[in-house]
Amino acid sequence: MxxxxxxxxxxxxxxxxxxxxxxxxxxxxxxxxxxxxxxxxxxxxxxxxxxxxxxxxxxxxxxxxxxxxxxxxxxAPLDLEDLHAIYTLRGYLEPQIARASCLLITDSELDRLYEQTQHFGDPTHTIDTVYESHHAFHADLLAPAATTWDMRTLNSLWRAAERYIRIGFKKAVPDPEENLRRQREHEHLVVTFRLRDPDAAAAAVARHLSLNEATAQRGLAAYTETV
Structure with a gap:
């Protein structure tokens, strides 16, 4: 037995x-x-x-x-050059995947992702409470065109960036409109993917990455000056 x-x-x-x-x-x-x-x-x-x-x-x-x-x-100490290196790699990879994904992702999936963006605007959320859903949003947006190795590489980069993003966004100068800005930024990504225009999708993703890096860099710069 x-x-x-x-x-x-x-x-x-x-x-x-x-x-x-x-x-x-x-x-x-x-x-x-x-x-x-x-x-x-x-x-x-x-x-x-x-x-x-x-x-x-x-x-x-x-x-x-x-x-x-x-x-x-x-x-490990925070290194702003490391953060920039991570985003440089993401800037090569994610816009290129977006070019193909915007042609493959279904309307129903875009509808679901647009609905998900509404939660990002909840004023009670912090970067800690939305980080995982934010990660999932970007993974799902790129998934239709991403290979297994693409996702492995992206997950490695996302994990490497996580500490910088969480700490950087929390240490940035508080903005009462931050959650609404986050919602609108992600709405813009979905709306752009609906155009089925590879150049527009790539540009939207590149812009989103640039804005996120800039916010994290500002917060981390202020943080490292005080420690």
Missing amino acids: TPSVQPIDSRSVTELVTNELRRSIVSGDLAPGATFSLREIADLLNVSFIPVREALRNLEGEGLVITNPGKSARV
Whole structure:
């Protein structure tokens, strides 16, 4: 008789620790440049030393932490040149995919995405509460023309940019119209894709990326001057 209880995969603990540390870093709860011991993190999360060490290896591979000799680590500092490099790569890739996607995406999918943009204007939202839906919006907008490798590359770039965007937008000078601006920006993307004009779609995506980078750069510049 086959046992009904399945063995526990120890990697799940490492994944949980990785996810929690990543969340703390990209949200800014663990500040850029902050140092901590592996034992401190293990005690805070009530786990053993081993999954913390494995989690930090994962996060070091993502460029989020720098491990030090011994048993300590440091949150990777913010680098505005890195942010620009990430957006330069996105600026090469995303507009080109948009050129093809605007010809392939269905009207019903554009209707759904337009409806999703209305949530971006909710005044109660912050960059933290809309980041995941914002990520999904852009993935779905490009998906009809994106290859598996396109999406792998984009997800890597989006993850690399996440900490900069979350912290940068939160540190930018507060704008009471920010949520409405975000809604209108994304409405504009959908409306432009409906034109089925590759040049217009590519230009709209490039403009959107440029605006987002500029906002993040302003917030991060102010932030790095105070730390």
